[in-house]
Amino acid sequence: MSFRSTYPDVEIPDTSLYEFLFTDFGDRADAPAVIDGPTGNAITFRQLHELVDKVAAGLAARGIGKGDVVALFAPNNPYWVAAFHGIIRANATVTSANSLYTAPELVHQLKDSGARMIITVSPFLDRASAAAAEVGIPDDAIITLDPAEGRTSLAELAATDAAPPALEVGAEDVAVLPYSSGTTGLAKGVILTHRNLVANLCQVEPVFSVTPERRLLAVLPFFHIYGMTVMMNNGLYHRSTVVTMPKFEPQEFLRVISEHRVDYVYIAPPVAVFLAKHPIVDQYDLSCIDTIFSGAAPLDAELGHAVEKRLGCRVLQGYGMTELSPVSHAHPFDSTYDLNSVGLAIPNTECKLVDPETGKEVGPGERGELWVKGPQVMRGYLNNPEATAATLDADGFLHTGDVATVTEDGVYTIVDRVKELIKYKGYQVPPAELEALLLTNPRIADAAVIGVRDEEGEEVPKAFVVKQPGAEDLTEDEVMAYVAERIAPHKKVRVVEFIDAIPKSASGKILRKDLRAREAQKV
Structure with missing residues (x-):
């Protein structure tokens, strides 16, 4: 079975991205379109x-x-x-x-x-x-x-x-070629047309509720499709002001928000960890923040609620891929859904959940690989018909490589990656679930989990842990005990290694392949 978005379809104009964004600025013509956060220099x-x-x-x-x-x-x-x-x-x-x-x-x-x-x-x-x-x-x-x-x-x-x-x-011409590893492998050129980008802006409009009076922070990179569509082009479309930062630096990040009175902050989960736990956050006036929207990687609800409590704002999250221009699911800005979920499928979007092992479609409450169809779906991978055929099927569904569930009300939750599930004695162990649990420990600043082989050849969960400042005496046994007390026995972390930093992409995704490569070098 397939699941249509609970939103009514929206109209998508047949136009180029330039025509869509740069027509009639009205009374916003002399308002700041983009402000350079570090210097304050603005362009109307x-x-x-x-x-x-x-x-x-x-x-x-x-x-x-x-x-x-x-x-x-x-x-x-x-x-x-x-x-x-x-x-x-x-x-x-x-x-x-x-x-x-x-x-x-x-x-x-x-x-x-x-x-x-x-x-x-x-x-x-x-x-x-x-x-x-x-x-x-x-x-x-x-x-x-x-x-x-x-x-x-x-x-x-x-x-x-x-x-x-x-x-x-026009609408069907290629607008951008961002590069993505997709569900696996080397970086590939993702063919996104003007229609793909215009469509996604129209699709998220009833969900994000951005208005001209808003100031959006663009600290996540524009070269990544999340920054390109959700921050840069979405800001232009709604005649909002976009405040840019060249990279994330803790004090500068807080200063820019405070001084420019940014009210919509788009982040990846590592920034949520910083906002929830770092003592420096209390030194800045962040009362201007209305909404923090997290994407690019799973955000744990407990972490999100900790940010909400500390800053007095709301925290939401969404889901997408470069191959989806990028948004396919999001919490609406008036959401009351479980923050562990990624909310609803956006307008004009159809989804399936397919059991990765049997290939059979599954229903509400069951786990399956998320397949997505809609006008935001890429044309394919540049110069790579094999990778395109492996990701985009004949019916137009993009196979995301992410495992999800959906409720009867159409609320989706991403539970892990197809390729990254750990199989411990036949049981599936989602790394993302263990990572979210580890981050609830106040003595842990960051964490990542992969599967490694034990002496008997069994795949077991291994946690890479970054200690919080002042928690230098935290031990491997304490970390394992913390997890064991809070989770089913088959999901227990069985190996711990302390490291200085978790490798992540510019968009905030944990680079588990780098951790696996690190393990391979030890053999």
Whole structure:
């Protein structure tokens, strides 16, 4: 059986992303569209629109047009927004690259996407230049958002009196190529059309209830689809003000929220851990926060409620994937649902739950891999028909690789990854459940769980634990006892290792593959 969203379908206009976002700013034209959190420098909607058109004209003068791909390799700032939409307005496609990438990792994305140009920042020039040289992108095709000696800056690119080119792209043309590992494997280019991105903005509108008066914090990276759609483009769509940060730094994060009076804060769960537990949080006036919305990885309800209690705000969460543009499920802003859940399927979305072992569809209350169908579903993976066929079936359902349950009322809960479930003596042990439990220990700052083999070859749960400051005397036995007292015997943590930090992606997902690789090196 399949489950339709409990929301009525919304109308999705047949238009390009540029036309959808940059038409008639009305009385918000001179309001700040994007504010640089560290400096306070702002760009109004009118100024942003003008800069986007100038960037498009500058790119067109350099031969960039429909069918071309431009890489954007930079941290969040207002000019990232202008560059992104300037590329789109030039009829080209953006491939957004992870700011943490090494040159070899960037080479893979540039080569695979066929990028002709890179837009970056001066601190990234060493990596960008090395990668560009490797794939044959000439030096004069490396643009910087800030001034850099010997390079063309975005301001210089936009210093033209020429009009932007005629708009040649429509709803079905490719808008962005973000890279994702999907359910498994190496990073792959995710083909997202203008329609995918426009659709997702329309779909989340009745759920997120964002208004022009709101200020949204964009500390999560724009290169990641969560930042790109939910923060950057959603803010532009609703004429809200987006406050950017180049990266998460605890004191700066709190200062920016407090000084800019940000009321909607989008985070990943590691930031929730910080907000719930770190003593420095009490030193800042965060009374401006109305809502904290968590995504990119599972948020435990107890942790979320601890944040709510400490800050006096509401905490919600949602679910999505790069391949879903990214949102498919979310708590509405007036939600009273269990915070362990990811809320409801958003409008125009159909879901199935399928038993990973039998391939049979399951009903409410049963566990199954979540399959999603809707206008937000990607076209496929670039240059990778095998991976596309393994993820996207003939009926249009995207196989997420995540195990979920659904209630009779249509409330979904993600319980783990298909590939990451630990099988202990035939029992399924979800790592995410153990991680959430470990984080309820006030002496534990962070944690991750993977399956490892014991002396008898049995797969057992191993916890990697980061101690809270002042908890240096915490022992492995104490951690195991804490879990054992609160969970079924087959789910007990049986090995503990203390480490300095849990490896995570830029979007906040635990990189369990890195922990497994660490274990493999010990053998």
